[in-house]
Amino acid sequence: MTTNESAQHGGSQPTGDRDSIGSRSKSVPEIREAVADHVDEMDGSSTVNRLLTARYRRRHFARASGRVLDVACGSGTNVEYLPEDVTYVGVDISPEMLARAADRFERLRRGESLYEMNAQDLAFDDDSFDTVISSMSTCMFPDPVVALEEMARVCASDGKILLLEHGRSSVGPIARLQDWRAEPRYEKTGCRWNQEPLAVVSRSNLVVEGTTTGMLGMVTTITARPPDGD
Numbered sequence: 687m688t689t690n691e692s693a694q695h696g697g698s699q700p701t702g703d704r705d706s707i708g709s710r711s712k713s714v715p716e717i718r719e720a721v722a723d724h725v726d727e728m729d730g731s732s733t734v735n736r737l738l739t740a741r742y743r744r745r746h747f748a749r750a751s752g753r754v755l756d757v758a759c760g761s762g763t764n765v766e767y768l769p770e771d772v773t774y775v776g777v778d779i780s781p782e783m784l785a786r787a788a789d790r791f792e793r794l795r796r797g798e799s800l801y802e803m804n805a806q807d808l809a810f811d812d813d814s815f816d817t818v819i820s821s822m823s824t825c826m827f828p829d830p831v832v833a834l835e836e837m838a839r840v841c842a843s844d845g846k847i848l849l850l851e852h853g854r855s856s857v858g859p860i861a862r863l864q865d866w867r868a869e870p871r872y873e874k875t876g877c878r879w880n881q882e883p884l885a886v887v888s889r890s891n892l893v894v895e896g897t898t899t900g901m902l903g904m905v906t907t908i909t910a911r912p913p914d915g916d
């Protein structure tokens with residue numbers, strides 16, 4: 687199933703895979719440093735971020751169940767959009783983000799587990815989560831395909847992988863603006879803001895079962911599962 691939440695807007699030519707910016711990818715320590723420098727801007731709980739993404743998080747992550755892993759959890763924003771009976775585990779490379787998540791969970795009086803961990807090398811057994819979620823994250827991973835395949839590895843074979851990603855707009859002038867600013871933005875924040883999330887996911891072994899787009903093509907939800915036999 688593939689659905690489009692918004693109408694298609696003409697003018698943006700398909701670009702193929704735009705997830706490589708310039709000639710190099712930042713390393714994990716460089717990305718950790720960039721996040722530390724822009725922690726307010728990247729915090730999914732900021733007012734602007736909430737205004738833009740809350741409805742997508744609510745709709746998409748309401749479908750999570752059981753033991754849930756939030757990869758690149760940031761400040762733990764997604765926990766508010768998950769069913770109350772899930773068991774939540776969050777991982778991120780940023781100590782600043784994890785400290786914010788720990789504060790939030792203390793305020794909410796919820797006993798979630800948080801770990802400082804690289805999405806590209808998850809320290810969990812195969813098939814150990816019923817649902818793996820991740821939001822606004824593949825744009826930052828040095829190698830998003832490795833991270834996505836780690837998500838598939840730790841997800842139960844009958845489990846779900848729910849992704850919420852931002853990317854290149856389907857509206858020509860906005861897409862061109864994103865392309866124009868992509869390189870400086872990547873240098874500053876480590877975020878490839880004109881990537882095409884479905885193109886990235888299609889290079890991994892995830893089996894995509896559904897997608898929606900919104901916000902002039904800049905937000906994509908992806909429902910996927912691990913490959914057969916994984």
Ligand SMILES: C[S@@+](CC[C@H](N)C(=O)[O-])C[C@H]1O[C@@H](n2cnc3c(N)ncnc32)[C@H](O)[C@@H]1O
Pocket residue numbers: 714717718721728729730731757758759760761762763777778779780783803804805806820821822823826827828
């Ligand atoms: C834009 S923020 C999104 C945070 C959160 N998922 C949200 O939706 O609000 C991207 C997050 O990815 C994390 N991140 C980047 N590279 C990572 C990696 N290799 N492993 C784990 N986390 C990573 C950053 O530290 C940051 O918290």
